[in-house]
Amino acid sequence: MACLPCLVLDHDDTVVASTPTIHYPAFLDAMRILRPEVNWSLQEYVLYNFEPGFEAICREMLHLTDEEMLVEQKVWKQWTSTHVPPMFPGMAELLRRYRDAGGIICVASHSSEEMIRRDYRIHCGFEPELVFGWDLPPAKRKPAPYALKEIMRHYGLAPNELLMVDDLKPGWQMAQRCGVPFAFAGWGCEVQPVRAFMKKHSAHPLDAIAQLAPLLGL
Template sequence: MKYKCLVLDHDDTVVKSTPTIHYPSFVEAMNELRPEVVPYTFEEFVGYCFDPGFHSLCKDILKYTDREELRQQEIWRSYTGEVIPQFYDGFSDLILTFKELSGYICVVSHSERNRILRDYRETLGIEPDLVFGWEHEEHQRKPNPYPLKEIMRRFNLKNEELIMIDDLKPGLDMARSCQVDFACAGWSHIIPSIKEYMYQNSDYYFNEVKELKDLVLL
């Protein structure tokens, strides 16, 4: 195999979840917490998640208080608890084959660890080797380098033995901070400006999961 470890984002990389879970829950929270503001469109929401990121969207743009952030998270958890997102075609086979070949599967996501573990158990019958989710402190979440550094430490890996797969800029920025290869999950992109940025700045840009599989299982 070309790499010993796949570092996977979750939402809109491995599973299709923003249209069915994250965006609807965000709109419901926004209607409650900022009723005077017209809710963002789906494209606007994805754009803000791309840059400056979801945390900054809530804290710096919408200026949620700590209490309001907790309420936003309550609404979000009600959605993530009710819906199990579907894996993109080809990802189940890729992950299971990679594991059978003794590769490490690690997840670095802005979803919560318990939801990620549930999705893997329900769909694949396995758990990732490590999961870094939203429950970590802010400085330990991507785009900060902590998750990648910890993965390399835990499994005694060099940076060239990992590849990060993500659909948005925070994952790209994290990979760059640790000189780790980055592959963009272009199969989820609908916004031309995001697609163009990620195409120009990624080591690999894939439109189909099969292209990723062909790379990592060399």
């Protein structure tokens, strides 16, 4: 058995480099249809996703209607269903080592469960045990504590037997609410204001995937 019983991972920009390769270009495609005047840089897109968050971007900044939200979601689904994001170098090997050592791998993400499981099958050759994605009702998505509480209930684990790894605030907020240790996935974030906040507020501010291994007991 691995020293750490359960690893809970965010997906986008923690395990796979999906914002620059999928989510950002999908957003630009949607904006060409819905708001042609919006042409944010990748850094602007990441900053706005950090604060105020994607829901607020759509509703409060861009004032998208319900009908326009459906268009945005359709464009996003077209991109996510036809593009497989690359996994960060070294991540697949680390996750296979951890799983072979007896560790439990779960995912709490704002991506869909179907796409998360697909990415793991392609890159790792296995699927996570439990996945809590965008398919959940809004009240159960990060930063709500539902995913971590359900993982602990399902496996009979205490908060200190889990590690939550994320590159943005929702995972950190969820971990805080449950008393679960948190590690910042700094290898997936290059925007300095975001990095500065996450490193300041993380018990384990990581810059490289290799730094995650000791936290897992590997």
